[in-house]
Amino acid sequence: MVGRCAGSVFCLDRQFRRACNGRNRTLFSSSKQGLMNTAFTHFIWIVVSSWWGLSLIIMGFYAGAVHLWIKRWRLIPQGEATPLDPVRSGLTAIIPCRNEVGNLPQLIADLRKQTHPVEILVVDDGSEDGTALAAVDLGATCISSPAPGKKSALIAGIAQATTEWVATLDADVRLGETWAQAMLEAAVGQEATAVVGPVTLGPNRSAWDRFQALEYGAMMVWIGGGVHSKGLAMGSGANLLFKRSAYPSDFLTPAIASGDDTFALEAIQKQQGRLVWQGDPRAGVLTAGALSWRSLWTQRGRWASKTTRLDDRETILIAVLIGTVQCTLLAWTLASLVLLNLPLGLATLALWAVKMMLDFRLLKQVNSAFKIHARKQDYITFAPRYLIMVLGAWGQILRGRVVWKGRRI
Numbered sequence: 001m002v003g004r005c006a007g008s009v010f011c012l013d014r015q016f017r018r019a020c021n022g023r024n025r026t027l028f029s030s031s032k033q034g035l036m037n038t039a040f041t042h043f044i045w046i047v048v049s050s051w052w053g054l055s056l057i058i059m060g061f062y063a064g065a066v067h068l069w070i071k072r073w074r075l076i077p078q079g080e081a082t083p084l085d086p087v088r089s090g091l092t093a094i095i096p097c098r099n100e101v102g103n104l105p106q107l108i109a110d111l112r113k114q115t116h117p118v119e120i121l122v123v124d125d126g127s128e129d130g131t132a133l134a135a136v137d138l139g140a141t142c143i144s145s146p147a148p149g150k151k152s153a154l155i156a157g158i159a160q161a162t163t164e165w166v167a168t169l170d171a172d173v174r175l176g177e178t179w180a181q182a183m184l185e186a187a188v189g190q191e192a193t194a195v196v197g198p199v200t201l202g203p204n205r206s207a208w209d210r211f212q213a214l215e216y217g218a219m220m221v222w223i224g225g226g227v228h229s230k231g232l233a234m235g236s237g238a239n240l241l242f243k244r245s246a247y248p249s250d251f252l253t254p255a256i257a258s259g260d261d262t263f264a265l266e267a268i269q270k271q272q273g274r275l276v277w278q279g280d281p282r283a284g285v286l287t288a289g290a291l292s293w294r295s296l297w298t299q300r301g302r303w304a305s306k307t308t309r310l311d312d313r314e315t316i317l318i319a320v321l322i323g324t325v326q327c328t329l330l331a332w333t334l335a336s337l338v339l340l341n342l343p344l345g346l347a348t349l350a351l352w353a354v355k356m357m358l359d360f361r362l363l364k365q366v367n368s369a370f371k372i373h374a375r376k377q378d379y380i381t382f383a384p385r386y387l388i389m390v391l392g393a394w395g396q397i398l399r400g401r402v403v404w405k406g407r408r409i
Contacts (some may be wrong), residue, residue: 019376033196052347055328059354063327066362069218071223073365076279085382089164089184091241093118095155096145098125100171103136107171108138116180118167123153131171150237151252151260158247166247168261170238173199173285183241186278193273194242194265196227196235198284200370210378210387212289212296217366222318227277232314233269237261246273259306266312297392304393326390329355329383356383 001031095109111118122135122142135142143160145153186195198220201213226232237260251267252260290296307319360379367374
């Protein structure tokens with residue numbers, strides 16, 4: 001009896017010790033798991049905090065860029081009228097075009113009304129809609145481009161022209177009757193090698209139109225201030241004027257379909273030529289914006305595709321900065337939507353708010369300069385629309401769908 005009791009006590013003791021050991025192991029395992037979870041949580045917050053700090057630095061660089069663009073724009077002086085010698089200020093307007101029978105008559109009519117005489121030279125780039133015949137019927141001189149592409153057409157036009165000055169225009173622009181006078185005043189008065197004129201989008205009837213006008217106007221503010229400060233060789237081929245003898249035909253790189261304007265201005269700057277911005281509204285030209293997101297993506301994809309081939313440091317840096325800002329906003333937005341974390345969401349909203357405030361400062365200047373008549377909702381929706389535009393352009397490049405005038409780039 002005593003032996004049975006002793007054996008039972010021994011068994012109970014052994015079971016108790018096993019239970020205690022198991023509990024200790026469970027407690028130790030739980031404690032270890034808790035420490036690991038805490039360490040992982042701390043690591044995640046360190047990563048997020050670092051990411052937040054880096055994002056603020058990126059926004060700081062963007063704020064600095066916006067401040068610089070506005071500052072340089074405000075330093076541009078008002079143009080002054082300059083007496084023009086009819087002989088030394090002869091001008092040929094070169095219009096390289098492909099399938100522009102619907103737009104060309106209006107531009108030629110505008111050029112016929114100029115207060116300063118302008119010779120009109122149309123260079124047909126393999127049109128299939130009767131553009132060349134329409135140009136001849138309208139009384140303009142028309143030649144055929146010897147090779148496909150706008151650059152080949154421009155080179156042929158420059159070789160054909162005989163005047164002191166040549167201007168390049170897109171067939172779909174409209175201009176006022178004092179356009180030639182204003183562009184030549186800047187060229188002669190400032191002894192320029194090339195004159196960059198403003199291009200605006202219009203008419204701005206819808207929110208879609210105003211978004212494009214604001215975005216393009218912001219680019220004009222950057223270009224105008226940059227050219228005036230001698231820090232940038234950039235402009236739109238839709239409104240440029242050159243001294244014919246200094247036009248850099250050998251530097252246009254015809255193998256690259258787009259970028260005639262940028263390559264020409266960059267070459268002139270390298271050759272110590274004088275680039276001038278003519279911001280007088282009389283020198284501006286008007287063109288219509290894209291009809292759809294797809295056409296806008298294709299256009300911006302075409303422009304972006306030539307950036308890596310440029311030597312202009314500021315252009316490359318700005319392209320990298322804009323891309324980095326958009327990637328930052330996209331990453332924070334996606335993280336907030338996937339994780340559904342309140343602090344992360346608040347941080348994302350804060351970044352968007354910073355971007356919108358910086359954009360508002362720039363767009364106010366743009367709206368004032370180009371009379372866009374933007375509304376409050378245009379400022380609010382600009383940043384997300386811009387992100388969609390950038391992502392779409394990148395998509396066109398990655399998928400190899402950048403097309404211009406029916407030709408793949």
